[in-house]
Amino acid sequence: MPPKRREQDEDGANGSMAKKPRLTVIREIPELSTQKLNVYVFGSGTICELGLGPNVTSVKRPRLNPLLPIDEVGIVSVAVGGAHTLAIDHEGKLWSWGQNDTAALGRDTVETDAAKAEDNDLNGREATPGRIQGVPDHLVFVAVAATDSLSAALTSDGRVWAWGTFVDDGDKAFKSGVDVQRRPAMISQFRNVVQLAGGKDHLLVLDKYGDVYAWGIGQSFQLGHQVNTRLRTKTFGPLKVVGVKNVKYIAAGEYHSFALDVDNRLWAWGLNNFGQCAIPDQAGEGSCVERPTPATFFDDKEVVMMDGGNHHSVILTRSGDVYTVGEMNFHQTGIPKEALPASTVYEGDGTTPSYVPEPIKLTKGNDNDDDSLPLPKMKYVACGVDHSLALATDDGSAWTWGFGEVYQLGHGKPAGEDDPEDEHVPKRIRNTATADVTMVYAGAGGQFSVIAGLPK
Numbered sequence: 001m002p003p004k005r006r007e008q009d010e011d012g013a014n015g016s017m018a019k020k021p022r023l024t025v026i027r028e029i030p031e032l033s034t035q036k037l038n039v040y041v042f043g044s045g046t047i048c049e050l051g052l053g054p055n056v057t058s059v060k061r062p063r064l065n066p067l068l069p070i071d072e073v074g075i076v077s078v079a080v081g082g083a084h085t086l087a088i089d090h091e092g093k094l095w096s097w098g099q100n101d102t103a104a105l106g107r108d109t110v111e112t113d114a115a116k117a118e119d120n121d122l123n124g125r126e127a128t129p130g131r132i133q134g135v136p137d138h139l140v141f142v143a144v145a146a147t148d149s150l151s152a153a154l155t156s157d158g159r160v161w162a163w164g165t166f167v168d169d170g171d172k173a174f175k176s177g178v179d180v181q182r183r184p185a186m187i188s189q190f191r192n193v194v195q196l197a198g199g200k201d202h203l204l205v206l207d208k209y210g211d212v213y214a215w216g217i218g219q220s221f222q223l224g225h226q227v228n229t230r231l232r233t234k235t236f237g238p239l240k241v242v243g244v245k246n247v248k249y250i251a252a253g254e255y256h257s258f259a260l261d262v263d264n265r266l267w268a269w270g271l272n273n274f275g276q277c278a279i280p281d282q283a284g285e286g287s288c289v290e291r292p293t294p295a296t297f298f299d300d301k302e303v304v305m306m307d308g309g310n311h312h313s314v315i316l317t318r319s320g321d322v323y324t325v326g327e328m329n330f331h332q333t334g335i336p337k338e339a340l341p342a343s344t345v346y347e348g349d350g351t352t353p354s355y356v357p358e359p360i361k362l363t364k365g366n367d368n369d370d371d372s373l374p375l376p377k378m379k380y381v382a383c384g385v386d387h388s389l390a391l392a393t394d395d396g397s398a399w400t401w402g403f404g405e406v407y408q409l410g411h412g413k414p415a416g417e418d419d420p421e422d423e424h425v426p427k428r429i430r431n432t433a434t435a436d437v438t439m440v441y442a443g444a445g446g447q448f449s450v451i452a453g454l455p456k
Helices: 113-117
Strands: 038-044 058-064 075-080 084-089 094-098 141-146 150-155 160-164 166-168 171-173 181-186 193-198 202-207 212-217 235-240 247-252 256-261 266-271 288-294 303-308 312-317 322-327 353-361 364-367 370-374 378-383 387-392 398-402 423-428 437-444 448-455
Touching (some): 038 437, 166 212, 202 247, 256 303, 312 378
Parallel strands (some): 303 378, 364 423
Antiparallel strands (some): 038 058, 038 448, 160 181, 166 171, 322 353, 437 448
C-alpha cells in the first residue's frame, strides 16, 4: 500500500521538502490616509470635469469645492483622469465626478425628467461629486487611479476593483466579453497590490514584491509586452511586464510608462516620439521604446517621483529638483527659450523648438510676474495632457506651466489681455482661496486641474 501523501503547507511545498524561498517585500500595501483635505479645482468644466454642480463650466483660479466639505466628507485621496476625478473619503469610500460616457464614474448618472427640464448647463449627476455604490460595505479603499475612460481603486488588503473601459479609435473593451464595465468589479488577477497608475488607455499595477503588471491598449508599447504588431491595438492584460523587477514606484504618461526600482534606477517604455521616455537615443518621429529600458541620465539623481503627459514628462529628485523632457510646443517642459540645451530638436523652419530629448533641470520660476526668480525645491509633480504642476517643499504652494488656454494653469487672465496665456516657466499660483493651505496633492486632465491640501 503506497504511503499517504503529506499535506502541502501554505507555501505549496510538501512538509518533507524545503519550503520555497519567500519573496522579498519591496513595499507594503498602503493604509488609508488620515489627512482630510480641501479640494480645489480650476480650468474648463464643459463636460462636468470640475465637480462644482450643473451650472459651473469654467473656473479661472483655484476654487474650493464646497460639495466636498472637509469636516463632513473628508476627502483623503484623489486621482484625475482625462475628464473625470476619483476620490476617497476618510472612511475609505469612493467618490467620483466628471464625464461618464464610458461609465468611468462607476455610478448611474441618468438624470430624472424633472432634472432634465431644469435650465442647467450640465448633467447635474455627473457635475456633482457622488458616492460610488455597488461595492461591499466592509471594503476600505486606500488609493485610486484613472485613465481617460477607466477607473481603478485599491483596497486595504491589496485587491483591485475597476470599472469603465479602454478605448482605441472608438472601439471599447474592458475584458474578454465585456466592452464596458458599468459598476466596480474586482479584478481577480491582482493581489498584494501597492500602487496603481493610469495613462490615457492603459493601467499599470505594482505589487508588494516589486513586479509591474500592465493592462489596456498597447499600440505604442506602453504595456511593455512584446506582442504581434497586428494585435497591438487590442486590449491586453493584465500581464506582467518583463524586463524590470524590484520596482518601488510606477507612473504613466498618455502613451508611455515609468518604473523606479530599489536601486533608484528609472526605467521607461512606450511612445518616445518627442523623447518623453528620457531615452534620447531612441527618440524621434514614430519612435517607441519597445521594452523597459533604463533612463541612464537619472542613475545618479535619486529620483523619487515622476509623471507623464501627452508627449512630455516631469521627474522629481530627492533633493527637490525638477527635471523635464519631451515636447515643448506649448511650453509644457517649462524651459525658457534662452536656456534650451544643444540637443533641442527644432521644427522644419529651424527656429521653432519642438522637443528636448534629454532631461533638463528647471531653475527659473515666476512669482508675481517676475520670471527670473530661482525655482524653489519641490516635493510633488504631476502632468496634465499638455501642462504640468509642482508643489513647493517649504510652503506647499502650487506652481504650474505649459498650455493654459482654458485656465487649467489657475492664473486667471493677465492684465489687459482677453484670454489666458501659456506659461513658459513654472509660475506660482496666488489667490485668496489657497493662501492659507499647504498643498499635498496635484493632478490634471486635458482641460482642468485639481489640487488638494491642508488648511494651515
